[in-house]
Amino acid sequence: MSLQPASTEFAARAKSVIDEYKGLEGPLLPILHGLQEEFGYVPGESVPIIAETLNLSRAEVHGVITFYHDYRSHPAGRHALKVCRAEACQSMGGDAIAAQLIQALGIGFHETAADNSVTLEPVFCLGMCACAPAAMLDGEPIGRIDAEKIEEIVAEVRS
């Protein structure tokens, strides 16, 4: 099987995302968000295509991708769990909650479960500081996390 058709297909998908946003002022972040939306991460193979389209060096594009915490260099698991590590959540026992989640999921921060069910990511503030400790599962907020909610989260990501 040749790799050629796949990479052509990849290039076409990447190019269509890039083309959608390239007309904006300062298009790079919207393009990277678009690529992550399309592929689940920002594939390294897209860097030269972006660089050529925006008339930037590959190093500049790489520099931008790696500057921001959001952009992943590898695909995430089926679920993405962001756990708040900031002060307001700490004041309500956020550290203990994070430790329990780590234990229950069997992975650390920035790691993806072996069965690809979930990626665990730290986040600094979700703006739910009056209902701490907080987390976000696939974009949906969860507040006042306790043992019961940890069970629900674990059940959800394993389902």
Place this chain on the structure above:
Amino acid sequence: MTVTIYIPGDSGALALGADKVAKAIELEVVARGIDARIVRNGSRGLYWLEPMVEVATDTGRVAYGPVSAKDVPSLFDAGLVDGGQHKLSLGNPEEIPFLAKQTRLTFARCGIIDPVSLDDYEAHGGLTGLRNAVKMAPADIVKQVTDSGLRGRGGAGFPTGIKWKTVLDTAAEQKYIVCNADEGDSATFSDRMIMEGDPFVLIEGMAIAGLATGATKGYVYLRSEYPHAIAVMNKAVRVARSAGVLGKSVLGASQGFDIEIRSGAGAYVCGEETSLLNSLEGKRGVVRAKPPLPAIQGLFGKPTVINNVISLASVPIVMDKGADYYRDFGMGRSRGTIPIQIAGNVRHGGLFEVAFGLSLGEIIDEIGGGTATGRPVKAVQVGGPLGAYFPRALFDTPFDYEEFAKRDGLIGHAGITVFDDSADMLKMARFAMEFCAIESCGKCTPCRIGSTRGVETLDKVAQGIEPEKNLALVSDLCNTMKFGSLCALGGFTPYPVVSALTHFPEDFRPVPVAQAAE
């Protein structure tokens, strides 16, 4: 008659199960054949009562909370549609002391209206400020904002009108209004609440800024951690565009103005204005040296007003009710109202908008009701991760820019995190350094290297290694960071560290047994 039921769609309410409550209510409405309209309003900001469901009755709104999905059938049995009594009854929400004691100017509509209904917005006084501005000369708009005494609510407290004047006076073919919605400080959520609960007030404020300065394009740089706010803002911009509030002409004015919502990408430092501008331009969010000021050379090198969400959202009331009306609230040089966000380990957490001048103690003890755990308050951090930790001894400090500065603190974006007596201040000081190390943009050495050295040195203190020598080193390092950093990230990280050291020295004394106990 159709009954209107309000269930907040605010992220904080969603985090506490508002969507499940909404589903349960929809099911009951159908099952009971009730003629009801469900509105997903913003939050009133009483988070210990969220999800707070309200019903519009002949005698006004009646609230219930905190409601969980399993309470819904019994609420309908108790006659929720007519405001019937139930164990979760809160009565008229406006009479709940936490709300009754507030002065809601910026947040006047938040939690009351349907966030994306422009009709609702106008029915509650919206667009009056913009309509006034359309009839005024740009310099007069700027003067009115200057006279109101409004200062940047993002934390720096720079007079908003002066910024606008610089942009107005700088000639250019293209000017920009940039709204800083990169609300990354822990304990702050006022930007999120207003964008989710009353997005048109921000759009109106930005349009007024456009008319005042000659800027035709606005960007809202909104952090990616707020997906719901991004969705609401995008929807509201589309509504505003189709209603002629935004577009080629602002409500019939000769000038046009349009807004685009841009998502951040998880970098805390992009809340710093010059870093934000670089990020909007598609670059690494590295801080720029000032001068040149963004007002003269900002986004893409063009004159740019860059203001915080709350600053811009406070402009419509100034243009509606007048500069004097707004300025008459407050104390000293801190004029108007400030949405204080009470968060962390606190019984009554939420948003409390009030004129400047309330003492910290009143906010924590009387309004916040002390800690959620019921233990004594040990410390409060005011102003986010770069704000100082204050002990109870400083609770007489009035909430005012200058008064906080006098006590080596800052009000920042007006978020307060409450900690009970289980807090370890050495750990919190270490966290401040660690956070700075994670989030530093890397441009200047004191911040980039200093923060990492700070973590290491505080770890040595924790392990009891030459504590006096190492604490002296930490103080010296903080001095270097404070005076040698380009922006507030490196420059203000010393605030939490030094205040923890100053006010809670007992937490920094070595505990030799701690290691052995591991």
